[in-house]
Amino acid sequence: MKGRIIARAPATGKCETCKYWRPHVVYDYIGYCEKHRRITMNDDTCPYYEPLEIREGEFYWCSTCKTRVSWEEAAEYLKKGYLLHRGAYVEPDIKEELYSVF
Amino acid sequence: MTENVDLKLLIGGPQGGGIESAGQIVLKSLVLKGYQVIGTREYQSNIIGAHSYFTIRARAERPGAIHFPVDAATLLDAESIFTHFQDVKPGGFIIYDKSAVNTKLRLIAPMPKPLKQRLEEFFKSRGLEPVAGSALKVAEENGVKLIGLPMKDLVRSVAKEAGAPLSRAGKTVNTMGLTAMLYFSGVEPSWIEKAINVHFAAKKKVADMNVLASKLAVEYIDDTYGGPCCFLPEGPNLGKEVMLVTGNEIVAIGKAVGGLTMQTYYPITPASDEALFLEGHRNLDLAPWAEEALHLKRIGSVVLQTEDELSAIIAALGAAAAGARVATSTSGPGFALMNEAISLAIMAELPVVITVWMRGGPSTGLPTREGQQDLLHAMFSGHGDNPKIVLASGDHVEAYYDAAKALNWAEKYQTPVIHLLDKYLASTVTNIHREEIDPLKITIERGKLVENPGPDYKRYQITEDGISPRAPMGKTTMVITGLEHTEDGMPTEDPVVREQMMAKRRRKFETIAKEIPASEKVVLHGDPDAKVTIVSWGSTKPIILEALKLLEADGVKANFLQIRLFQPFPVKEVLDYLTRAETVIDVEQNDLLQAAFLIRGYTGFEIKHFVKKLTGRALWDKEVAWAVKRILEKGDREVVVSGGA
Structure with missing residues (x-):
């Protein structure tokens, strides 16, 4: 069961604050739209836009600080103007650019 | 221009x-x-x-x-x-x-x-x-x-x-x-x-x-x-065929050309890329010129990823016993796990090359950064009296030939060869011309390999040079053991046999020291009469060679003694060169100054000036030259350099 909504991202109408959008883990001006199932730019708009809701018990991706955060932190960060998302988008072939680190 | x-x-x-x-x-x-x-x-x-x-x-x-x-x-x-x-x-x-x-x-x-x-x-x-x-x-x-x-x-x-x-x-x-x-x-x-x-x-x-x-x-x-700021003229090597390779890749190529038939590994930075490259080229069709040069249609080897490093070396030793030409590849933490099996390889007289890509330690340390901290670890790896070969390569071309040579030495002397390399070399890319890595300069030597052992075959036969004929497992009945053994491999605790076998292994080590040419033990770069000698080892070689040019431009004449072979230690050669100089400066990327420690232990020569870098970042030519000048001007005992982000 979904947790209680404790905060909402400002309704800018742009992808970067939409609940369906996950920014690229490295270059956060592009990202994946779960609604359209395609990559869009952070300032694109569409009729399905819905601002992100921060819910109790969930984890979020902060693209401002490039870190996964808890719902409490996410709510705090929203107040500071950081950009929060339900997750980050990692492209499938990113491994080609990563060294083998063990 | x-x-x-x-x-x-x-x-x-x-x-x-x-x-x-x-x-x-x-x-x-x-x-x-x-x-x-x-x-x-x-x-x-x-x-x-x-x-x-x-x-x-x-x-x-x-x-x-x-x-x-x-x-x-x-x-x-x-x-x-x-x-x-x-x-x-x-x-x-x-x-x-x-x-x-x-x-x-x-x-x-x-x-x-x-x-x-x-x-x-x-x-x-x-x-x-x-x-x-x-x-x-x-x-x-x-x-x-x-x-x-x-x-x-x-x-x-x-x-x-x-x-x-x-x-x-x-x-x-x-x-x-x-x-x-x-x-x-x-x-x-x-x-x-x-x-x-x-x-x-x-x-x-x-x-x-x-x-x-x-x-x-x-x-x-x-x-x-408004367009470019400058004009870059065409360089002198325009149109020349070159290879762009990392240190990891050139070692893999050296092993392949050197007749490797099996490589084992467990993933670890910065070693993995070498094994992955071998894996990616395990069945390689050769260009006509290479086919002619190597007398082979194709080259390739089995690459086995095991569950850990102890398994990696044990699997390699098993393959070596069966007659394969084997190597394993790792870094400091993995090498620590291999220690027990190094002693086994020495006692059982099994040939294996252990390629150690050093990184910043101790422990997990700086896993993706530079370090030359495993020299003493390599020298004293294994337990018991355990003579083995330890060599260190200075650059890509050296690493290519050393990778092949290590396989020869392992098989010829039936002993582990520890090939020391490091993260800087592993992840440094340079251009190599084909003539620099001539496969014709590599000969595959397998030592006293016996294809058809007779009924009297003794795996650990006592010989004058300490090296016994080696038959692959399966060709005849034999016992291979880590226990002390008789000539036919049967475990024994007999005091007379024990002494004989210890003496046999010691003679083998003496044979190695005698047969490896002096030119492969140490190299003196630059003017032999220079009053300043920089001594170092491993990937600092090209950096120090650049530093020598910078020093010369500043009126300082120095030469560079590169130690290539650490075990058997080239006592005479090192001492000869070091005693000629007025000032000797040791350059290393470890805190204990491990090469200087070995020099003092083996030769009694006390180095009094040191340059070291501990940040895990690449050593620069400029900082070596600066540190040497500082030592010469101010007489500092130790200069620590730390350039790089």
């Missing part, structure tokens, strides 16, 4: 953001344009997002070292701007993403806190807001030209012009950044396009997209900054 070219470039960005490809494309562009290159990568161990960078140097003569400040830098994100804004020399330029300028320092999560604190203090002391734009402003005040690229808009343009989704266009940010840097430095777009096509040869669509991105970056530079 080209003799004056000495181009130093840097590309920094988030790990996973195409920094590796960008570095490779820059290297390829400059090689195609006729220059010799070196490129080395620094990366974090956190996989994605944190700062990584590639430093490149190009000139007519092959560069042996990199150093800061660079002539130009492409800094693809805010963390790169904060990390490198002081690493570009006055008169140079920085390419940056315009959208990064307002990024606050405190919001850069992957940046190490101590660096963040140092930078915060820096900006505070200058009354500047700690944002990326302030860092750029400082660079500009230092005489660095700033070239901002609107990456987001350019990505949109690439997608639009190519009719491609943003997911593909978004991956061309690195190409636009490197193109801007090369083009502004005077490299014509045609060379960059060629390099892109070579780099993405197997991916036509990706190549086309990147060529388009490169063109858009050139157009932007032309429209906004």
